[in-house]
Amino acid sequence: MCRACREHHHPQTQLSVNVNKVALVRNTRHLGIPSVTRAAELCLQAGAHGITVHPRPDERHIRAADVHELAALMQRWPGREYNIEGNPTQNLMAFIRDVRPNQATFVPDSEDQFTSDHGWQLDDAAVRARVKPLVAECRSLGVRVSLFMDPAPALMAWAAEVGADRVELYTEPYAAAHADPAVRRQQLIAYGGAAQAALTNGLGVNAGHDLNRDNLTDFLRAVPGVAEVSIGHALIADALELGYAATVRDYLRCIDAAFAAA
Numbered sequence: 407m408c409r410a411c412r413e414h415h416h417p418q419t420q421l422s423v424n425v426n427k428v429a430l431v432r433n434t435r436h437l438g439i440p441s442v443t444r445a446a447e448l449c450l451q452a453g454a455h456g457i458t459v460h461p462r463p464d465e466r467h468i469r470a471a472d473v474h475e476l477a478a479l480m481q482r483w484p485g486r487e488y489n490i491e492g493n494p495t496q497n498l499m500a501f502i503r504d505v506r507p508n509q510a511t512f513v514p515d516s517e518d519q520f521t522s523d524h525g526w527q528l529d530d531a532a533v534r535a536r537v538k539p540l541v542a543e544c545r546s547l548g549v550r551v552s553l554f555m556d557p558a559p560a561l562m563a564w565a566a567e568v569g570a571d572r573v574e575l576y577t578e579p580y581a582a583a584h585a586d587p588a589v590r591r592q593q594l595i596a597y598g599g600a601a602q603a604a605l606t607n608g609l610g611v612n613a614g615h616d617l618n619r620d621n622l623t624d625f626l627r628a629v630p631g632v633a634e635v636s637i638g639h640a641l642i643a644d645a646l647e648l649g650y651a652a653t654v655r656d657y658l659r660c661i662d663a664a665f666a667a668a
């Protein structure tokens with residue numbers, strides 16, 4: 407059995423809820439509402455498998471205190487996953503050393519990045535030299551490492567070479583193509599190829615960015631072995647209309663639909 411199957415393969419994709427956007431609203435007043443920890447708790451109660459945050463250096467949404475308060479909350483939810491995203495050459499590693507989440511997702515964003523829009527260019531030896539020791543440090547702390555990657559099959563061997571456990575496929579190009587059936591088909595072939603290359607190289611596969619209730623099932627039907635999706639922007643927007651519990655249950659239904667017999 408390959409390393410990916412043994413260590414990472416889940417029979418069904420897990421849902422990690424990204425709560426960045428709850429913090430974004432909270433930060434526009436000094437009242438502490440909406441509460442990030444309460445949002446996370448309600449999502450976990452509704453069946454979310456994990457919680458994701460991306461504490462950006464400018465603290466525009468998730469702040470250092472949120473990272474620690476969520477870590478305390480996750481202690482009360484054994485078996486659920488805490489995933490912290492960020493650039494390990496900026497502020498991410500301090501959080502990883504303090505909190506030791508289940509998973510660190512390395513994202514090559516600049517300090518002032520509007521939102522994540524590209525993966526690691528691991529065909530560049532200088533990039534690999536920066537990333538590799540930080541991957542090793544996380545793994546020595548017992549923290550699984552996932553690398554945010556464009557859907558480029560040729561880069562997956564490099565992700566394995568630097569020691570990552572998983573890759574997270576950057577799904578915005580797929581999401582942007584979803585409304586056009588022909589382009590969507592092309593995108594799904596590309597993502598399927600990237601996921602297969604990752605699995606062949608012994609890596610687990612995560613996915614995220616702009617996934618939503620319209621595009622999630624199609625993605626998971628077409629792309630093999632996706633262990634986890636992290637979803638924030640659309641899910642929190644849906645929760646404004648439906649509430650956290652109904653929203654999480656509906657995203658879980660979208661995942662179930664992908665795994666139901668055709």
Ligand SMILES: CC(=O)[C@@H](O)[C@H](O)COP(=O)(O)O
Pocket residue numbers: 426427460462491513520521522554614615638
């Ligand atoms: C890596 C990734 O795709 C997410 O972290 C996404 O960038 C969310 O970040 P924002 O909520 O700051 O847009």
Ligand SMILES: NCC(=O)COP(=O)(O)O
Pocket residue numbers: 424458491574613614615616617636637638639640641
């Ligand atoms: N890793 C992707 C993530 O956490 C959420 O991205 P989005 O759903 O907010 O685009």
